[in-house]
Amino acid sequence: MSLASGRTYLAIPGPSVMPDAVLQAMHQPAPNIYEGDLVKMVDGIIPDLRKVARTDGHVAIYICNGHGAWEAVLSNTVGAGEKVLVLATGRFGHGWADMADGLGIELEVINFGTKAPVDANRVLEALAADTEKKIKAVLMVHVDTSSSVRSEVPPVRAAIDAADHPALLMVDCIASMGCDRYEMDAWGADVTITASQKGLMTPPGIAFAFFNDRAAEVRKAMPRVSRYWDWTERANPEMFYQYFGGTAPTHHLFALRKALDIIHDEGMENIWKRHATLAKAVWTAVDVWGSGGPMTMNIADPANRSHAVTALRLGFPHGERLRTWCAENAGVTLGIGLGMSEEGDPKGHGFFRFGHMGHVNAHMILGLLGVVEAGLKALDIPHNAGGVGAAAEFIAQATLPAS
Ligand SMILES: *Cc1c(COP(=O)(O)O)cnc(C)c1O
Numbered sequence: 001m002s003l004a005s006g007r008t009y010l011a012i013p014g015p016s017v018m019p020d021a022v023l024q025a026m027h028q029p030a031p032n033i034y035e036g037d038l039v040k041m042v043d044g045i046i047p048d049l050r051k052v053a054r055t056d057g058h059v060a061i062y063i064c065n066g067h068g069a070w071e072a073v074l075s076n077t078v079g080a081g082e083k084v085l086v087l088a089t090g091r092f093g094h095g096w097a098d099m100a101d102g103l104g105i106e107l108e109v110i111n112f113g114t115k116a117p118v119d120a121n122r123v124l125e126a127l128a129a130d131t132e133k134k135i136k137a138v139l140m141v142h143v144d145t146s147s148s149v150r151s152e153v154p155p156v157r158a159a160i161d162a163a164d165h166p167a168l169l170m171v172d173c174i175a176s177m178g179c180d181r182y183e184m185d186a187w188g189a190d191v192t193i194t195a196s197q198k199g200l201m202t203p204p205g206i207a208f209a210f211f212n213d214r215a216a217e218v219r220k221a222m223p224r225v226s227r228y229w230d231w232t233e234r235a236n237p238e239m240f241y242q243y244f245g246g247t248a249p250t251h252h253l254f255a256l257r258k259a260l261d262i263i264h265d266e267g268m269e270n271i272w273k274r275h276a277t278l279a280k281a282v283w284t285a286v287d288v289w290g291s292g293g294p295m296t297m298n299i300a301d302p303a304n305r306s307h308a309v310t311a312l313r314l315g316f317p318h319g320e321r322l323r324t325w326c327a328e329n330a331g332v333t334l335g336i337g338l339g340m341s342e343e344g345d346p347k348g349h350g351f352f353r354f355g356h357m358g359h360v361n362a363h364m365i366l367g368l369l370g371v372v373e374a375g376l377k378a379l380d381i382p383h384n385a386g387g388v389g390a391a392a393e394f395i396a397q398a399t400l401p402a403s
Contacts (some may be wrong), residue, residue, distance in 0.1 A: 004331040011368050012144045012335035013309035013355035015197040015204050015372040025258035026251040029339035033248050039240050041257055048260040053192055055184035057212040060231035063249045066174040069207035070099040076219045078103030078136045085126055085135045087118045090144030091339035114147045117304045117350035127163035137168040146338035147301050157188035167213055179308035179357045181272045190215045201259045201358040206252045245330040275307040276390035277398045278365045280358055282310050283370045284394045285387035292384030296348035306355035320349035322375050362395050
């Protein structure tokens, strides 16, 4: 029998679970887009976005998904025939590179594979070798959502500085923002992008570019920028419509306003701590299960693991079997393995992912882990029992006052 009837849980790495208050904020008639409350609301959203990214820089909002944000920031800073250095740590660096390729930008890709973070020494080597300073920007992904690896940003900044290289540092924080600690200004990123549907708990459809004065200067020197992607007026509008290059995404903005209220009521430090603690509870369970069976985490070193998503391997075809079991019997949807095919498993059916980004708390994570443990038993997949108990113990300890 299926036990799936009840509130379902979408535990994929985006779109993430939306708070009921965010959903309800959208349930209202269309507002006036020329004056009044909406205009005031958007003026207030900008500083609250800055606080999430930890920057005093400029903010541009786009009506698009993360792919659009990739293209937006490239369009403002790198021309056709110019060059970028792409640091690929899984699927998404290659995706950004592909976007650049479509714009006629020349690519140099350092491929770190699917199991390791960026090695800043190799960035330094590549930049030092660029004696003519042709590389205009270094593109890195803070958290790669397919591999669940997290790369450190400050060492990449240090490598750019050590090479005395003028390239802009552009960081994709689509999976990490509002989940893993990120400090744009302190860490020296020139450009940061994110999208609405992950840590920001808002429906997919709006995306954000944060940029500093250095990046703004690079934009000013561009001979031509596509009008729609141009961030200049979006970040400094004289008329309200210029924020969006047209009609405001009204109901996304209502949702975002509520989500930012929820985020800042909790506080960034607390949000980062909650995600770190819940991620560790997940890893605790997986360590127990994996000690008696084939389940492994894709990223071996906890220091390099994201707090927003965990990629796992169970071996063909058990990843797919487990995902199906959880959805059909327990109302929990796990993420598919992305970009993880291997010999004998061209579709990556041995892999799956837990999304634990945004609006997640202890009961959701313990429910998720309980369902997975039940699935392992029902499917007779070898594992050590007791993963859920160990995670519960970890969460209990985490709630105790620090001694
Ligand atoms: C989700 C994601 C993207 C792509 O975002 P879309 O909204 O699907 O276009 C890009 N980069 C990272 C790191 C992501 O997690």
